[in-house]
Amino acid sequence: xxxxxxxxxxxxxxxxxxxxxxxxxxxxxxxxxxxxxxxxxxxxxxxxxxxxxxxxxxxxxxxxxxxxxxxxxxxxxxxxxxxxxxxxxxxxxxxxxxxxxxxxxxxxxxxxxxxxxxxxxxxxxxxxxxxxxxxxxxxxxxxxxxxxxxxxxxxxxxxxxxxxxxxxxxxxxxxxxxxxxxxxxxxxxxxxxxxxxxxxxxxxxxxxxxxxxxxxxxxxxxxxxxxxxxxxxxxxxxxxxxxxxxxxxxxxxxxxxxxxxxx
Numbered sequence: 001x002x003x004x005x006x007x008x009x010x011x012x013x014x015x016x017x018x019x020x021x022x023x024x025x026x027x028x029x030x031x032x033x034x035x036x037x038x039x040x041x042x043x044x045x046x047x048x049x050x051x052x053x054x055x056x057x058x059x060x061x062x063x064x065x066x067x068x069x070x071x072x073x074x075x076x077x078x079x080x081x082x083x084x085x086x087x088x089x090x091x092x093x094x095x096x097x098x099x100x101x102x103x104x105x106x107x108x109x110x111x112x113x114x115x116x117x118x119x120x121x122x123x124x125x126x127x128x129x130x131x132x133x134x135x136x137x138x139x140x141x142x143x144x145x146x147x148x149x150x151x152x153x154x155x156x157x158x159x160x161x162x163x164x165x166x167x168x169x170x171x172x173x174x175x176x177x178x179x180x181x182x183x184x185x186x187x188x189x190x191x192x193x194x195x196x197x198x199x200x201x202x203x204x205x206x207x208x209x210x211x212x213x214x215x216x217x218x219x220x221x222x223x224x225x226x227x228x229x230x231x232x233x234x235x236x237x238x239x240x241x242x243x244x245x246x247x248x249x250x251x252x253x254x255x256x257x258x259x260x261x262x263x
Contacts, residue, residue, distance in 0.1 A: 004029045005102070006109030014038065018070040026080070027090075030106035031099075036090040037082040037107060038064050040073035041116075049119045049143065049258070050111035051077035052135065054104055056126025056149075058096055058167065059087065071247075075254035078117050082107040095171045097130045097154065097186045104135045108142075119143035121257045122197070124150050126210055126239070133188035133195070133218075140196035144260045146253055148202040149210050149239050152218040155183040160211055189221050198228035198260050200253060204237035230256070 010027035024039045042048070053069050056062040064081040073079045082103045085092030094100050111120050122145045124132025129150015136145035151157050155176035158168050169175060176183040184190055199222055203215035215231065222229040232249070234241070241249060 002029070002031050005031065005106035006111075006113055008110065008113075009034060011039075014066065016040075016070055017067045018074055021070040021073045023066055023070065026110070028106060028110050030082075030085065030092075030103045033085055033091040033103075035082060035085050035092070035103050035106070036088050037080055037103075037110075038066065038069055040066075040069040040079040040081075042073055042076065042078070045116065047116045047118055048076055048078060049121060050114065050117040051079040051257075052104070052108055052111060052120060052122045052132075053079055053081035054122070054124040054128035054131040054135070055081060055084075056124075056128045058094055058127065062126060063087075071250060072123070072254070075251065076258075077121070077254070078111065078114060080107050080111050096168065097127065097134070097151075098171065101131060101134050104131045105138050108135055108139050119262065121146070121260075123148070123253075127151050129210070129214070130154065130186065130188055133192070136197045136199070137188060137191050137194045140194070141263060142197040143263055144200065144257050145195070145197045146200045146202065146257070147215075147218070148249075148253075149204060149207055150201070150214065150218075151210050152187070152189055152214040154186045155180065156214060156217070157210070158183065161209075189217060192221050192225055192227065195222070195225075195227055197263075198230070200256055201229065201231045202249065202253065203231075203233055204239060204241065205233055205235045206237060207239045209239035 014023040016023040129147035
């Protein structure tokens with residue numbers, strides 16, 4: 001891994017929706033590329049845990065929302081959310097949990113470099129779920145990994161999401177039937193032996209964007225390996241939770257993270 005990964009090149013203040021949270025757009029290095037992301041820091045200067053927020057979607061779908069990362073920062077974390085390569089002025093091309101995984105790894109290193117950050121937790125939503133799993137595997141010192149409505153199996157995503165097939169064939173280079181190894185290479189399920197961090201799975205059972213089967217497969221695999229895993233399934237919800245429930249779950253997952261044993 002490039003020793004300059006995670007090095008901050010530029011920092012610009014960004015208007016914050018929360019007066020107690022400071023936002024900045026950061027330019028940082030990821031394998032030689034200048035990639036952008038957003039940093040959210042509570043304005044008090046106490047040391048606290050870091051929170052790597054890995055968004056879902058691709059390109060302009062699922063962009064990082066300042067209010068969302070400010071929400072997590074207000075729970076007492078220094079939050080960093082990479083935009084992934086090629087987005088919002090960053091160099092390179094996003095490729096759906098391929099080479100752009102390096103942007104998540106470099107973002108983890110960025111958080112590690114911040115003086116006030118202690119342990120680092122990893123959170124992934126939707127497509128960010130598979131990014132979170134890979135990052136947890138890459139960094140065994142991670143304090144915890146949370147996947148919310150998260151992808152765990154890229155071949156399953158191809159089969160379920162007809163609207164994504166054209167994009168997936170383009171960026172991955174074919175179909176899972178023709179090139180199963182290319183989809184397996186993006187699927188963290190097959191590398192979970194190397195996961196050391198405790199994992200929390202959050203999923204709406206009625207989710208049609210990322211079906212609950214992704215969560216079930218992840219849960220079964222982690223349990224078969226005797227890994228630490230906890231699951232919060234919500235029978236009545238889809239990919240998106242009602243705002244009041246969302247706020248409550250954010251608060252509860254923040255408590256869960258902070259209650260994990262120090263590693």
